[in-house]
Amino acid sequence: MDLRPTYIIGAGIVKYGKWKNMTSREAALLAGKLAIESAEISPRDIEIGFVTNVFGFAENQAHFGPVVATGLGIKDVSMTTVENACASGSVAIREAYLSVAAGQADVAIAVGAERMNAVDTITANTYMSYGSDFVVEGGSGATFIGLYASMMTRYMHEYGAPREVFAKVAVKNHNNALHNPAAMFHKKITVEDALKSPVIAWPIRLFDCSPITDGAAAVIVASDDFIKKEGIDEKIRILVSVKAGGTSALQDREHLPTIRAARIAADKAFKIAHLERKDIDFAEVHDCFTIAEIVAMEDIGFYKKGEGWKAVMEGETEIGGKIPINPSGGLKAKGHPVGATGIGMAEEVFEQLLGEAGKRQVEGAEIALTHNVGATGGTVVVNIYKRER
């Protein structure tokens, strides 16, 4: 069954950081309104919505859809919460995309909002660990930092990657975030800073970790029919959105530094989109830890397994390099508000492909990929977007 051409026509983002006074509910509405404004539509054009608010119970809220719909003034529109841990945002986009592509709606919204700082850091990490296989991981004290540390240790052992390479990922992402007004951190760091930062779970140091972040983002997804009817120019086609699953626990994987679900999703996405890896102008990938960025580059297929680190050493993933990775600053420096993260990636793609990303602009970018991981790879979503004129 053919799906019809489907586009992102508007996007909004609420500055990532540590909010003093804003709730995730308020931030979701702000992001939604910015996206509606950006698309130049009326809220009443929206026919369906998908929302995500993984830390909702930290704010005593667990039925986020009607809260967002009511707040946007479209109370009859049904909005559903979707969750796949840190991949929730991209899943929301995928469901919005499918609703439109399959003809269930002409206009859909995807909204993600988190206020992770509604609870203290220890509690936030405890809640995060519920995204792991708690029976064998979180419950035994294995936080995600520890789990990714296992992946990093194995990667270094198997491929001889020097410790410095991970610091370089952090430095690049902090450099990119300097030019992203929505980023949490606007702080230049050096390789030395990163290498001297405190160990969190060896070999992962503080500057290898994405921060606990408050953040919100929203995108408007529309059909080709709607776009033609409204004469909309600023549109980014969603070429494909693929979701794949992996084992719940890291211990059940065949190879620690390979996320099999990412390989499956990427292979399928490129096949459906009839594209090669070299066609991608930049990618926003899930660098929850610096090791994750390198693993992602390899899983997507930009580099062979075990060779991604060499590309980092040679600067190939910087803006202006062979394949810019995370021009937004990534989860590391832009921030990682769990459920909002994937939607924030799409917001970055929207700005970049329209050529509106200012000093972090990837020149001439026409096709972009996003890669969003839930937990250690229990879920992966790969989306490919293309500017159409």
Added chain:
Amino acid sequence: MDLRPTYIIGAGIVKYGKWKNMTSREAALLAGKLAIESAEISPRDIEIGFVTNVFGFAENQAHFGPVVATGLGIKDVSMTTVENACASGSVAIREAYLSVAAGQADVAIAVGAERMNAVDTITANTYMSYGSDFVVEGGSGATFIGLYASMMTRYMHEYGAPREVFAKVAVKNHNNALHNPAAMFHKKITVEDALKSPVIAWPIRLFDCSPITDGAAAVIVASDDFIKKEGIDEKIRILVSVKAGGTSALQDREHLPTIRAARIAADKAFKIAHLERKDIDFAEVHDCFTIAEIVAMEDIGFYKKGEGWKAVMEGETEIGGKIPINPSGGLKAKGHPVGATGIGMAEEVFEQLLGEAGKRQVEGAEIALTHNVGATGGTVVVNIYKRER
């Protein structure tokens, strides 16, 4: 865009009640296996899944999809959590239905599991209140019992329904549950019992309330292509699945004892299915409180607003009556394990339409409707099913 014919080909349920030793994770896998067994397929036929586990954080789990997929031995299959409070189960079925109907998969699974008794009753009610608009409802002490009490008070005031009618709803549902092996309660009650039970939030008494329930259910959804290929006989067509939204807070409704989202969803469902109300042989509706069953009968359109209570008095909603409501025992007596509830409704429909419901069988039932409400009506899902031979 036309959707292709889509069916439920298997269903499983884990006895509702207060489990001593089973986690929701174990129950989800058991329900999934029973559904797979019932459909006579291999787990490997499943291509996508939707799960729900609203009380997951009470068991420290928040990434349920990979847990279920891994446990069923199909780790590469992506499963996503969907949530709309107490309507989550029907939303999971709707997403599974749409995935198949739109050609994204030939076989999908929907699984819901809850262990609400993982926490004490007060905590469970607190968690439930997160499904309300917590800013103006739960946070002010308005639990769902209180909110539905407001609906009931207004209903009695406006339509002159006697207190006894609500007791009769409870008695009927307890009678039906006597013959449902999966029901939580196998306990006959009298109108007098119900009228004498303690007041919880006036005028709602204990026997007007659905219980805090552990429960799990699963259904297998498949395309017509798959059914033909496999030569499957026992199939129930999903004629339509419609989801609608309403205001987050009860206070913003135009009329307290009308759930507008239910009317919208039902009107749309009947229109799409080209059916009249009289074509429905029985319905499973969301009787979280006895008042909710009467409101549902009217919102769906079986009775005019304000007249549903008369039908109850005359026994029209009993098995063998004009339009049997909740032959399973309903949320009241079968039980209400939040995220599993809507999937349990579909399981009942599957048994009934195949004529396998034993002593609670609605004779000759060919077409059935399910009605599942999230919160006080922020979300409503109406599904219509038909036996096809």
